[in-house]
Amino acid sequence: MLLTISTTHSPATDLGYLLHKHPDRLQSIDLSAGKAHIFYPESSAERTTIAMLLDLDSIEMVRGTRNLKASGFSLQQYVNDRPYVASSFLTVAISKAFGSAMNGNCADRPALAKTAIPLEVTLSVLPAPKGGEILIRKFFEPLGYEVELTRHVLDERFPEWGDSKYFTLSLKAKVRLSELLCHLYVLIPAIDTDKHYFVGDSEIEKLLEKGEGWLKGHPEKEQIIKRYLKNLGSLSKRTLAMMDLDPVGSEEKVDEGNEVEKDRHRKRKTLHNQRLDYVVDILKENKVGSIIDLGCGEGKLLRKLIKVSQFTKISGMDVSYSELLKAQERLHWNEMSPRAKKGLDLFQGSLMYRDTRIANFDGAAIVEVIEHMDENRLSSFERVVFEYAKPRVVVITTPNQEYNVLYAFLKEKDGGEKAAMRHKDHRFEWTRDEFEKWANKVASAHGYSVSFSGVGEVHEEHGSPCQVGVFSYGN
Numbered sequence: 153m154l155l156t157i158s159t160t161h162s163p164a165t166d167l168g169y170l171l172h173k174h175p176d177r178l179q180s181i182d183l184s185a186g187k188a189h190i191f192y193p194e195s196s197a198e199r200t201t202i203a204m205l206l207d208l209d210s211i212e213m214v215r216g217t218r219n220l221k222a223s224g225f226s227l228q229q230y231v232n233d234r235p236y237v238a239s240s241f242l243t244v245a246i247s248k249a250f251g252s253a254m255n256g257n258c259a260d261r262p263a264l265a266k267t268a269i270p271l272e273v274t275l276s277v278l279p280a281p282k283g284g285e286i287l288i289r290k291f292f293e294p295l296g297y298e299v300e301l302t303r304h305v306l307d308e309r310f311p312e313w314g315d316s317k318y319f320t321l322s323l324k325a326k327v328r329l330s331e332l333l334c335h336l337y338v339l340i341p342a343i344d345t346d347k348h349y350f351v352g353d354s355e356i357e358k359l360l361e362k363g364e365g366w367l368k369g370h371p372e373k374e375q376i377i378k379r380y381l382k383n384l385g386s387l388s389k390r391t392l393a394m395m396d397l398d399p400v401g402s403e404e405k406v407d408e409g410n411e412v413e414k415d416r417h418r419k420r421k422t423l424h425n426q427r428l429d430y431v432v433d434i435l436k437e438n439k440v441g442s443i444i445d446l447g448c449g450e451g452k453l454l455r456k457l458i459k460v461s462q463f464t465k466i467s468g469m470d471v472s473y474s475e476l477l478k479a480q481e482r483l484h485w486n487e488m489s490p491r492a493k494k495g496l497d498l499f500q501g502s503l504m505y506r507d508t509r510i511a512n513f514d515g516a517a518i519v520e521v522i523e524h525m526d527e528n529r530l531s532s533f534e535r536v537v538f539e540y541a542k543p544r545v546v547v548i549t550t551p552n553q554e555y556n557v558l559y560a561f562l563k564e565k566d567g568g569e570k571a572a573m574r575h576k577d578h579r580f581e582w583t584r585d586e587f588e589k590w591a592n593k594v595a596s597a598h599g600y601s602v603s604f605s606g607v608g609e610v611h612e613e614h615g616s617p618c619q620v621g622v623f624s625y626g627n
Contacts, residue, residue, distance in 0.1 A: 153205070153206040153208075153235070153236055153237055153238055153239075153241075153242060153276060153277060154203060154204070154205050154206075154274075154275075154276040155203065155204045155238070155242060155246075155273070155274070155275055155276075155336075156193070156201050156202070156203045156204075156272075156273070156274045157171075157201065157202050157271060157272070157273050157329075157332070158194075158199060158200065158201040158202075158271070158272040158273075158274075159199070159200055159269055159270055159271050159272070160198065160199050160270050161269040161270055162197065162198075163197040164195075164196060164197055164198055164199050164200035165195060165196070165197055165200050166200075166261060166264055166269075167200045167202060167329075168192075168195070168200070168202075169258060169260045169261045169264065170253055170258055170261065170264060170265060170329045171202060171250055171253045171329070172250075172252050172253060172258075173190055173192075173202060173249075175192040175195040175200070176192075178190070178191045179191070179249075181245065181248050181249050182486075183206075183208070183241065183244060183245055183248070184244075185208050185209055185241070186206065186207050186208035186209045186235075186241075187206075187207045188204055188205070188206050188207070188245035188248070188249060189204070189205045189207060190202065190203070190204050190205075190249055191203055191205075204242075204245060204246070204249065206235070206241060206242060206245060208234065208235035208241060209235075233279060233318075234346075236277055237277045237278065237279045237318065237344070238275045238276075238277060238278045238279070238321075238340050238344065239279070239340070239341065239344045239346060240340075240341045240344070240346070242340060243336070243337045243340050243341055246333060246336060246337055247337065250333055253265075253329055253330060253333060254330055254333040254334060254337065254362070255330065256328070256330035265328070265329070265330065266328065267328065268326045268327050268328050269326065269327075269328075269329070270324075270325075270326050271323075271324070271325060271326070271327055271329065271332055272322065272323065272324050273321075273322065273323040273324075273332065273336070274320070274321070274322050274323075275320065275321040275340075276320055277304075277318050277319075277320065278318065278319050278320070278321045278340070278343065278344070279317050279318055279319075279343070279344050279346075280317055280318075280319060280343050280344070281317045281344075281345070281346075282345070283343070284303075284317070284319075285301050285303065285319065287343060288301060288319065288321060288343060289301075290371075290372050290375075291339050291342065291343065291372060291376065292323060292335070292339065294370055294371055294372070295325070295327075295335055295366065295370070296325050296326075296327065297323040297324065297325045297327075298323070298324040298325065299321070299322075299323060300321075300322040300323075300324075301319050301320070301321055301322075302319060302320040303315050303316070303318070303319050304316050304318045304319065304320070331365075331366065334362040334363070334366070335366070337362045338359060338362050338363055338367065338376065338380060339376065341379075341380055342375075342376045342379040342380040343379070345379050345382060353387070353450075354450050354452070354478070354482075355380070355381055355387070356381070356387060356390060356391050356394070357422070357424060357425070357452070359377065359380055359381070359391060360391065360394060360395065360422050363376075363395075367395070368395050373395075374388075374392065377391050377392060377395075386576075393559060394422050394423065423607065423608045423617055423618060424452075426607050426608060426618075427519065427520075427549055427607045427608075427618050428452060428453050428456055428519070429456070430607045430620065431453065431517050431519055431547050431549065431620075432453075432456050432457065432460065434545075434547050434620075434622055435457075435463070435515050435517065435545065435547065436460065436462055438515065438544075438545045438622075438624070439462075439514075440462070440463065440514040440515035440544070440545055441462065441463065441464050441465065441514050442463070442464060442465035442466075442512070442513045442514045442515070443457060443463050443465070443466055443467075443513060443514065443515045443516070443517065444466075444467040444468070444469065444510055444513045444515075444516050444517070444543070445457070445466075445467070445468045445469070445516075445517045445519070446469055446503060446510065446516055446517065446518045446521065446537070447469070447470055447471075447503065447518060447519070447520075447521035447524075448468030448469060448470050448475075448476075448479060448498070449470055449472075449475050449478075449479070450475055450478040450479050450482055451468060451478065451479030451480075451482045451483050451498075452482070453517060453519055454466060454468050454479060454482075454483060454496075455482060455483060458483070458492075458496060464495060465495055465513070466495060466496050466497075467496070467497040467498070467499070467509075467510075467513070468496075468497070468498045468499075469498075469499055469500070469501045469507075469509070469510060470500065470501075471500065471501065471502050471503075472500075473500050476498050476499075476500060479498055480498065483496070485498075503518075503521070503525075503532075503533045503536055503537065504529060504532045504533065504536065505532075505536065506535075506536055506540045507536070507540075507541075510536075510537075510541045511540065511541045511542070513541070513543045514543060514544050514545065515543050515544065515545040515546070515547070516537065516541065516543040516545070516546045516547070517547050518537070518546065518547065518548045518549075519547075519548075519549045520549055520550065520551070520618075521548075521550075522548060522550055523550050523551060523575075523578045523579060523580055523581055523582075524577055524578060524579060525579060526579050527579065527580055530590075534594050534597075534598075538594055538597075538598035538600065538623070539598055542598075542625060543625070544624070544625050544626065545622065545623065545624055545625070546600070546622075546623040547620065547621075547622055547623075548591070548620070548621045548623070549607070549618055549619070549620050549621075550581070550582060550587060550618070550619055551573075551574055551578070551581045551582075551617065551618060551619070552581075552582075552583070552584055552587075552606065552614070552615055552616060552617055552618060552619045553573075553581035553582055553583050553586075554583050554584060554613075554614040554615060555608075555611065555614045555615060555616065555617040556572070556573070556574065556581070557614065558611060558614060558617075559574075582619075584604075584615055584619055587604075587619050587621065588604055588621075591604070591621040591623070594623075595623055598625075599625060599626070600623040600624060600625050601623070601624050602621050602622065602623045602624070603621070603622050603624075604619065604620065604621055604622075605619075605620045605622070606618060606619050606620060607619075607620060
């Protein structure tokens, strides 16, 4: 699989600064099932082209990926098109190789990173199994691209077999490089739809991040979201609700003439990211040095914690081993230096049982965890955390059940006036009063004080979507 990006911007060699890749060096990055090689077929002031060549191993794909299961014939896991087409393997490679450029970062040419320049992209083989040329055009043309497509026949020796589902795609536009890379990151798997890894909640976060500023206004946004998320209806509905910030009656109208208000809405974070940033800020304010994320899941909070120099010791615990593997991948564990790994620890464990490994931490974060427990088992959780581990600061977040009536997609799911719970695995969701009564009881029993706050858009009657309790010991 070959991807090329070219520019005639003057000087065209600025492409190397934008992508953080030197034209005179061949670079390779490791993927889960092979390598991606980055090189420059041409480099001059008039025109510069960078190329990414995927070199995937069919055997490693079977060993290291989740979704290459044989369904058609016995060797389908080993005999397929994945090594040769633009797919989720390519988008992962783009993210790893060009991550800084995708985020719009360029220390040497910061102004250039914000400038639209003439860019040409060629994808040697793009599969479009459902929708074909029409779908590809509907996805790219509204973003301002000039689209050129060449469809490949199944076999030139047997023209009667007809055309294949594979295209060579060329795009031309004057656009910021960061925008181009985000467009490719989202639209390639939305066209191909056959992701090689598990599609879960983390994909919503990636989609909202890479789609910020353009996806919400795209005329085919619903189709893009559904296909990117492999037509998983629950994930698609949640993404649309989060993008539109559409709890019924809660979002104020934006004055089209008020540029300050429009900019504020464009920059508004998802509730999930607001919550994580809020927890990090609390831990920083309380001068926490060592921190454990209890129920760390895929490591989203850990990624933010490791960027703060104040936190000298960071650990993550989760009951699910598969989630810990995802966390390692998210944290790029295999690429970390020994020094970085020394201050970070991941281990499997349960909050139902006393565990000496979770003791001796200044702070503990328990983010959207307790609602996954049976209420009759909370007493065990309370003793494990507040009696045995006894961190100086404990931050607990949980959904505010009162806010659920504002989410249209939850009311539709329930079919009535009372909204359903936000996740199928939630055992309960508390009102603000219920959470505060529980938290005050726990604090009183174990020598803590507790304060309450919320995260997200505040509704006059129903409060914030996320409620937070900060427990402090010895204050």
